[in-house]
Amino acid sequence: MQGLIDPPGANGQLLETSGLADADQRSLLRLTFSTTGFTLGLFSLLQLFQSHYLLAGVELLAALALLWAARRISRARNVVLWVYVYLVPLFCFLVYIVIMPGASITAFVWVYLVPILSYLLLGRRAGFVLAVPVMLLVTLAYLVRYGMPDTPLGWIDLGNALLCGFLVLVFVHLYESRRAAAQRALQSMAETDALTGVANRGHFQAYLERSILASRRTQAPFVLVVLDVDLFKEVNDRWGHDAGDAALRHICSCLAGRLRATDFIGRLGGEEFGIVLGNTEIEAAIQLVEGLRERIADSYLVHENHHIALSATFGLAQWPVDGDSLLALYRAADRRLYRGKDGGRNQLVACDEQ
Numbered sequence: 001m002q003g004l005i006d007p008p009g010a011n012g013q014l015l016e017t018s019g020l021a022d023a024d025q026r027s028l029l030r031l032t033f034s035t036t037g038f039t040l041g042l043f044s045l046l047q048l049f050q051s052h053y054l055l056a057g058v059e060l061l062a063a064l065a066l067l068w069a070a071r072r073i074s075r076a077r078n079v080v081l082w083v084y085v086y087l088v089p090l091f092c093f094l095v096y097i098v099i100m101p102g103a104s105i106t107a108f109v110w111v112y113l114v115p116i117l118s119y120l121l122l123g124r125r126a127g128f129v130l131a132v133p134v135m136l137l138v139t140l141a142y143l144v145r146y147g148m149p150d151t152p153l154g155w156i157d158l159g160n161a162l163l164c165g166f167l168v169l170v171f172v173h174l175y176e177s178r179r180a181a182a183q184r185a186l187q188s189m190a191e192t193d194a195l196t197g198v199a200n201r202g203h204f205q206a207y208l209e210r211s212i213l214a215s216r217r218t219q220a221p222f223v224l225v226v227l228d229v230d231l232f233k234e235v236n237d238r239w240g241h242d243a244g245d246a247a248l249r250h251i252c253s254c255l256a257g258r259l260r261a262t263d264f265i266g267r268l269g270g271e272e273f274g275i276v277l278g279n280t281e282i283e284a285a286i287q288l289v290e291g292l293r294e295r296i297a298d299s300y301l302v303h304e305n306h307h308i309a310l311s312a313t314f315g316l317a318q319w320p321v322d323g324d325s326l327l328a329l330y331r332a333a334d335r336r337l338y339r340g341k342d343g344g345r346n347q348l349v350a351c352d353e354q
């Protein structure tokens with residue numbers, strides 16, 4: 001057996017995946033706010049030269065607010081709310097600059113930012129829901145402002161503006177769909193043990209950390225189970241490495257077939273697995289794990305016409321009785337697992353020797 005209680009630092013990058021995504025989102029927003037802030041600042045100067053003092057003042061205020069927001073976003077609580085507070089006034093402003101008196105006919109090109117920003121900051125579904133009505137609204141505003149074209153060239157101008165907007169929307173939608181699917185696939189690969197398909201060590205530790213935090217809030221007990229396949233080296237030595245691999249998959253299917261939706265399995269390394277039994281008292285956990293032990297011991301692995309007998313030893317630790325931290329729980333479960341091994345294997349141990 002290898003050590004079960006290595007600190008989780010080696011898998012730090014996997015410990016809080018949502019935390020990483022959150023940091024990415026904040027840094028993206030910081031960039032977006034500061035870029036828009038500087039651009040609006042420049043526009044406010046242009047308006048000043050055109051003697052549009054009111055507009056220049058509004059743009060300058062908005063630019064300052066955006067630069068302030070760029071500094072604050074890393075500490076903001078509700079990031080999604082900040083996104084809407086940024087996008088909705090910005091899009092209203094884009095509608096306004098299309099219809100305002102004296103507006104340039106080319107102001108319509110700003111509309112192409114609508115799908116790009118919506119999808120970038122909100123993702124595919126919410127981005128679509130926001131971008132499409134805004135683009136339709138700007139188109140309507142444009143038609144009200146300039147009327148229907150009455151020359152062939154006018155129709156070409158309108159066609160250019162509308163078709164280009166439509167294509168930007170379609171391409172952004174396709175890009176974001178593929179990017180999101182690729183991110184999901186990458187995340188799943190980073191979190192899954194390739195051989196058995198259960199969570200890998202980093203993902204399991206992250207789950208355990210989250211379970212501890214949740215239980216500290218709700219006081220719902222849970223049980224950590226650490227199991228180690230017995231005499232696994234003999235399986236490899238006698239039947240070959242392929243049989244060993246098949247045995248690990250077989251153990252996982254025995255576990256998965258019996259566990260509940262609220263339980264979580266991970267491979268800790270080699271022939272060792274961890275299970276978090278959510279919302280469970282130790283008595284119920286003992287019953288469940290005894291069932292798992294019997295299931296593994298009673299079912300043979302059939303590999304290349306050989307019937308290979310397997311068994312596993314289990315160590316259990318309950319939050320918060322046996323420890324409040326990941327390390328304390330691992331230590332308790334690990335200690336008991338070793339006692340089970342010393343005591344003859346194929347058994348579960350749920351408490352320390354008195």
Ligand SMILES: Nc1nc2c(ncn2[C@@H]2O[C@H](COP(=O)(O)OP(=O)(O)OP(=O)(O)O)[C@@H](O)[C@H]2O)c(=O)[nH]1
Nearest residue numbers: 001228229230231232233234236241244245270271
């Ligand atoms: N086939 C296969 N073998 C593995 C894998 N990972 C680790 N092993 C083997 O698992 C074996 C573990 O052996 P030991 O740590 O001595 O433990 P054991 O034979 O199960 O003995 P006890 O734990 O005391 O019951 C080693 O021979 C490793 O090479 C794997 O992914 N596939």
